[in-house]
Amino acid sequence: MPAQQHPDKVLRFTKGERISHWVHAISFFLLLFTGLGILSPLFLPVENIFGGIQVARIIHRIVSVIFMGVVGAMFFIGDTRYHWEWLKSVFTWTKADVQHVLAFPKEFFGGHGNYPPQDKYNGGEKINSLITILGSVFISLSGIIMWFAPSFPPALVRWAYPVHDLSMFMMATALLGHIYLALLHPDSRASLSGMLNGFVSTKFARSHHALWYDRINNRQKGM
Amino acid sequence: MTTRKMVLIDTSKCTGCKACSVACKEWNQLPAEKTQLVMSYQSQKDFTPKTWTYVTFTEKYENNKMNWLMRKAQCFHCADPACVKACSSNAISKTESGYSVIDQNKCIGCGYCEANCPFGVPKVDQVKKKSFKCEGCIDRVENNLKPACVKTCQPGALEFGEREALLTKAKKRLAEVQKTHPKAMLYGLNEMGGTTYIYLLLDRPEVYGLPANPQIPASLFLWKDVIRPVGSVAFGGAAAAVVVGVLANVMRGAYRSKEEGETGHRKGGES
Structure with missing residues (x-):
């Protein structure tokens, strides 16, 4: 590694x-x-x-x-x-994920919520990922139908419009929270470097994603 | 000019001469298009950005007798139009006289009107990127002139007038026609909130290729009356939550303590 x-x-x-x-x-x-x-x-x-x-x-x-x-x-x-691991992970929900989501509103506004150790993706990140995945799939499918409208049944084209808008609203709304947490939230913005150069501090990994950190650490020791 | 107008299309009097189509092109300065025989004497299959009215021909055989059904097709000018609701750019508006008109300066050619009209009337010109349809000769009728198609109709199948007066006349005519055509009906009395162009049909609407029960599509309601407002509120709510979040962190001194050091930051977060 x-x-x-x-x-x-x-x-x-x-x-x-x-x-x-x-x-x-x-x-x-x-x-x-x-x-x-x-x-x-x-x-x-x-x-x-x-x-x-x-x-x-x-x-x-x-x-x-x-x-x-x-x-x-x-x-x-x-x-x-x-x-593929990310895709599999966001569709796999554990009790710890749910507890993170329940504690999340307090965290969001700068408080400290209580939740068990999280994996590589916490409950909130899984929700953001799910919105992004489902939103991207539906906005793409509806977009293709709208682009090539004459090739599709008229009723399907009419339904593509609300689906396209709904996907957009879901993703744009999630994006606001995502940007806030990545750039402006005092605790979670330490994660930004992970998406810039790939690395996060060991301290961040241990405090925010202990399950994941312990697993990759053990894997290294085993090697 | 605030009274509601009406055009009665009495198909029992139509001879299928297509002069209405020619008069429409002349008044609205629409170029001729290459046509071909579709069926019977019909030479125009559908509306185009350059053809706003045409005549449909149906040959219906019943009891060894042929019924030759002709219908002048054009925009219905609905009281409750799907195109106005669907329009992305507020380009289509309704006049008090009962017409739906497209403001070509505002139209961006998105095609939402075309997709949502239950009669398939508006057509987008893919080169001009503008939507076109029958404007009901709004420039003529608001200046006390008959629409071009009505003015030219030789057998008197088209009649223009004040809605209330013409409706009474239409119902009287219907009773007369029903003696020979028992299935005859008025189409557009209640359809789409009551249309400005009302037909006296000799048979059921489906025979003429018209929807029996035209409606604003359910998807259009869901889109414009549910998803748009709820989505906007959700987006606004998320934006407000982010502002509150930033302010809460500023008040907690979360940003300041972060710069002072990691220990201060943890305390700040836990307080």
């Missing part, structure tokens, strides 16, 4: 995971802002940044291919094991 090179740090996210995260993040922002003009005429001036609503709709389609294609492909070409 590369962690050996940094005694006070542990590798949380591999390069492949970080590429997936940032491709998803940047393309989501571009899709969100190029899509705002059709959400409400109030946001039409935003589209001037892209050169008008008609240019924005083309950018929206080009970026959607990156949004769907690159992250989808990373499950097969970039540190694939970690991608």
Whole structure:
């Protein structure tokens, strides 16, 4: 493990995971802002940044291919094991996850909630991941139907619109909390480096993800 | 100009001459399009951004007798229009006289109106990126002129007037027509809240390819009346929670103690 090179740090996210995260993040922002003009005429001036609503709709389609294609492909070409482990992990719920979620509101506002040791992803992170995964799948499927509307039954196209909007609202709402916790929350913002260079401090790993930290530590000792 | 108008399309008088379609193109300066025979004498399959009205022809055989059913198709100008509700850009509005009109300056060509209209009327021009449909000759009717199609109709199948007066006339005419066509009915009295263009049909609406019970799609209600408002409140709530979270941490001195050192930070977090 590369962690050996940094005694006070542990590798949380591999390069492949970080590429997936940032491709998803940047393309989501571009899709969100190029899509705002059709959400409400109030946001039409935003589209001037892209050169008008008609240019924005083309950018929206080009970026959607990156949004769907690159992250989808990373499950097969970039540190694939970690991608699948993440997917499996967020669909596996334990009592400790639920207890973290229950204590989370207090944590969110800067208090200290009581919850048992957490794995690599805590209950809150699993919810964020689930919203992102389900939101991405549904926004992609509905988007494909809207893009190629003449090839689909009209009723299906009509249902794609609310599904596309619902997915957007879910992901945009989760994103606000995600950015706050990553950049502005005094306790959890220590995790940001994990998505920048891959490493988090041993101290952070031990206090926030003890189950995971102990497991990778034991694995190292066993080797 | 605030009274509600109405156009009666009496299909029992229609001869299928298609002059309405030509008059529409002339007044609205729409170019001719290449047509081909669809069925019977019908030469236009559907609405296009450049064809806002056309005549459908149905040959129905019953008891060794042919019923030749013709219907001039155009926007119904619903009292409760799906297109207005679906429009992403507030480009489609309703006039007090009963017409749904598209403001081409506001239209972005998203196609939501096209997808949600139960009659499939609006069509988006994929080059201009604008949606087009029958505007009911709003410029004419609001200046006390008949719509171009009504003005040109030679057999008198089209009639324009004040809604209340024309409705009474339509019901009288229906009673007359029902003597020879027992299935005859008025279509548009209550459909979509009551339409401005009302038909006297000789047969059931399905025979003419019209929906028996046209409605605003349920998906459109879910989208505009549930997901949009609830989603906006959820997003606003999350934004408010983040602001409160930052303020709570500032008041706890969480950011300051973080800079002072790790021990101070833990205390700050636990207080």
